[in-house]
Amino acid sequence: MKRTVTHLADGRELIYFDDRDDAVRDARDRRELPPPPPASEIRYDPILDEWVAIAAHRQTRTFLPPSDECPLCPSTPTRSSEIPAADYDVVVFENRFPSFSHRAGDLESVSGLTEVRHGCGRCEVVCFTSDHNSSFASLTPSRVRLVLEAWADRTAELSALPDVEQVFCFENRGEAIGVTLHHPHGQIYAYPFVTPRTRMMLSSARRHTDGNLFADVLAAERAAGERVVVENEHWTAIVPATARWPYEIHLYPRRQVPDIPALSSAERDAFGPVYLEVLRRLDGLFGFPMPYIAAWYQAPVRVDRDLAYLHLQVFSSQRAPGKLKYLAGSESAMGVFINDVRPEQAAQRLREVAL
Known part of the structure; x- marks a missing residue:
């Protein structure tokens, strides 16, 4: 496995995971992007003993685009996506609309008994394949092994961040579940607390x-x-x-x-x-x-x-x-x-x- 780290135009990290050791990943993100949003806030619910994330910037995230505008497909000469390469095996990158982030902003005061903190942590997107019309079930065992290596890599690295208490890898599939992108992908949440479940x-x-x-x-x-x-x-x-x-x-x-x-x-x-x-x-x-x-x-x-x-x-x-x-x-x-x-x-x- 070859691991290549690069950055998108707005500074977000992107990591290629390739089966081939001779894979070259030198494509650059040519887009003009605004800076990533600051971290959300988390509010403590003293009645249920739980933290709730408030991430209002996620209202503007991409919602069910047509396949020719998919942000998770490889870039082409006429259209730049979140992945600069013309093809890829497995890719992980920082979510453009994160629920948790290391980019802390200002906190507004909240009245009442609720404690408010920065929603520190990290949210990443994991693309399982460059094939828009595929699915996890259609992957080969060797590709699943590469995805597993990516999950292991990210779990270890995110667990080392000072504010992270738990790392959660997951996949949502199907509009009935609430997906907003059809391309085969999953996500990773690095939480600043241990989840209630x-x-x-x-x-x-x-x-x-x-x-x-x-x-x-x-x-x-x-x-x-x-x-x-x-x-x-x-x-x-x-x-x-x-x-x-x-x-x-x-x-x-x-x-x-x-x-x-x-x-x-x-x-x-x-x-x-x-x-x-x-x-x-x-x-x-x-x-x-x-x-x-x-x-x-x-x-x-x-x-x-x-x-x-x-x-x-x-x-x-x-x-x-x-x-x-x-x-x-x-x-x-x-x-x-x-x-x-x-x-x-x-x-x-x-x-x-x-x-």
């Missing part, structure tokens, strides 16, 4: 004093077998018994590791075949590309790394052809999910998809 998971793991909670859940699922979708020597994909979404799959490495950089070479090689099969089974359920969110749960940077267990959660709001699960009163107001599909049925349907 992570804190809740780790609190449960801390109370589980007989072994590691995640490892024990994985062992029980593998022993039961009925919710296992696919597995190999290093990875297991399961529909959890408590799935909240109609189709929800969790991918665990067999070995407990805190984050992506901690994966061995063999584990990195073995990830692609399992994950690609999961995505292709999802796409095969209803005969059209399944909308989904794929979310990596990594250990916080500084706390509870011994309790955490790296895993990937993939879930879809598509419950049937033409029918979506919406987060209505119970889910949105109370946080109590009601699933219309039995997890055991979901796992069986996924296993029965003809590939």
Whole structure:
């Protein structure tokens, strides 16, 4: 793998990850761009013990442009995009409309009990391929391995930033999920706090004093077998018994590791075949590309790394052809999910998809 660092016209960092060591990345961004926006602000909610980001500048971000105006496609002689090169393998760059940033601006005072801070951190875009009409499920295992190397690289580098407490790699796919760009890509958020869901998971793991909670859940699922979708020597994909979404799959490495950089070479090689099969089974359920969110749960940077267990959660709001699960009163107001599909049925349907 070759890693090449350059900068866009407004000073944002861009990194090429190439399979070939002889790749030349000397194209320059010729656009005239305004300076990047300052960091958002984060406000502390003392009732829910959570931080909320206020990022008003994101209202102007690009929204579902036509394919010939896609900012994630390679640049051409007649049109410059976010990627100056005429082609690429995998690219990571600073988001032009970040929710968190190291570029601190002025903070306005807020009345009440709310503590206000700069939304320090970083937001990056990860382009999986230069092919606008492709998808993650269409990647080769070797390309997935390169994406995994990019995730590992960025997790390690962002974790070293002084204000970052957790690094989150994820992909949103499909308009039903809320994507604003169709080009195959994901994002990375480097948060200035540990996220609420992570804190809740780790609190449960801390109370589980007989072994590691995640490892024990994985062992029980593998022993039961009925919710296992696919597995190999290093990875297991399961529909959890408590799935909240109609189709929800969790991918665990067999070995407990805190984050992506901690994966061995063999584990990195073995990830692609399992994950690609999961995505292709999802796409095969209803005969059209399944909308989904794929979310990596990594250990916080500084706390509870011994309790955490790296895993990937993939879930879809598509419950049937033409029918979506919406987060209505119970889910949105109370946080109590009601699933219309039995997890055991979901796992069986996924296993029965003809590939």
